[in-house]
Amino acid sequence: MRTPIVAGNWKMNMAVAEATGFVSEIREDLEGITGVEKIIAPPAVSLYALADLLDGGDIMLAAQNMYYEEKGAYTGEISPYMVGEYCSHVIIGHSERRTIFNESDEMVNRKVLAALKHDLTPIVCVGEDLALNEAGSTDSFVANQVRAALAGVAEGQASRLVLAYEPIWAIGTGKACDVDTAQHVIGSVIRNTLTELFGEDTAESIRILYGGSVKPANVASFMEQPDVDGALVGGASLKPTWVELTLNAAKAVAGV
Ligand code: PEP
Numbered sequence: 001m002r003t004p005i006v007a008g009n010w011k012m013n014m015a016v017a018e019a020t021g022f023v024s025e026i027r028e029d030l031e032g033i034t035g036v037e038k039i040i041a042p043p044a045v046s047l048y049a050l051a052d053l054l055d056g057g058d059i060m061l062a063a064q065n066m067y068y069e070e071k072g073a074y075t076g077e078i079s080p081y082m083v084g085e086y087c088s089h090v091i092i093g094h095s096e097r098r099t100i101f102n103e104s105d106e107m108v109n110r111k112v113l114a115a116l117k118h119d120l121t122p123i124v125c126v127g128e129d130l131a132l133n134e135a136g137s138t139d140s141f142v143a144n145q146v147r148a149a150l151a152g153v154a155e156g157q158a159s160r161l162v163l164a165y166e167p168i169w170a171i172g173t174g175k176a177c178d179v180d181t182a183q184h185v186i187g188s189v190i191r192n193t194l195t196e197l198f199g200e201d202t203a204e205s206i207r208i209l210y211g212g213s214v215k216p217a218n219v220a221s222f223m224e225q226p227d228v229d230g231a232l233v234g235g236a237s238l239k240p241t242w243v244e245l246t247l248n249a250a251k252a253v254a255g256v
Pocket residue numbers: 009166170171172173174211212213214232233234235236
């Protein structure tokens with residue numbers, strides 16, 4: 001039984017006062033929703049304040065990124081050790097990190113290994129761009145991204161992983177992937193690759209999310225897919241309707 005996850009990636013939005021104001025507004029309603037794990041990934045500067053605000057509740061925090069070294073001369077970076085003070089999770093290899101900040105598969109892999117070493121749950125993002133999609137290369141590209149990101153992960157640690165299939169062409173475009181394709185890539189391509197790497201039992205225990213233009217109106221259709229274990233949401237996590245989206249996800253999981 002894989003407990004589904006609904007995670008909101010705020011990206012580079014909301015300064016600390018806005019972040020605490022927004023979370024104060026939605027906290028009670030969000031905490032009232034059961035049956036899904038709830039995660040918020042704010043910008044790093046808000047982690048301290050939000051960890052304080054959410055203390056004692058069941059909403060978890062994720063960092064949007066981190067470096068793989070523990071400390072040292074890496075100007076501008078934050079380390080797994082720092083992230084671990086406030087967060088249970090960390091998003092690794094988001095397509096914006098890969099494309100805008102040139103993160104390579106190798107760097108993504110180092111970050112995944114560092115997260116696991118520091119008891120953080122990495123939410124490892126993979127997904128093809130439009131050109132690869134139109135060339136019919138999605139399956140092989142995504143499988144290779146998964147292999148590269150998870151190289152060297154010990155079988156005993158693998159069930160702690162969370163993956164997210166986020167086709168780049170669906171991110172922030174309002175054009176979500178159709179649910180059958182999401183189920184195929186997640187249920188066949190990614191889970192089969194996880195089976196190849198870690199064996200069937202472990203592969204079956206790993207949560208795999210869908211991300212890309214998920215909204216309150218379409219989240220249930222993704223959650224209803226047998227292999228889609230939740231959603232990683234960008235734009236729609238910045239609005240009060242985030243509560244509605246999470247509730248719709250929880251209802252779909254409960255079958256109501
Ligand atoms: C994302 O950035 O991870 C994402 C899925 O964005 P959006 O929901 O806005 O498409």
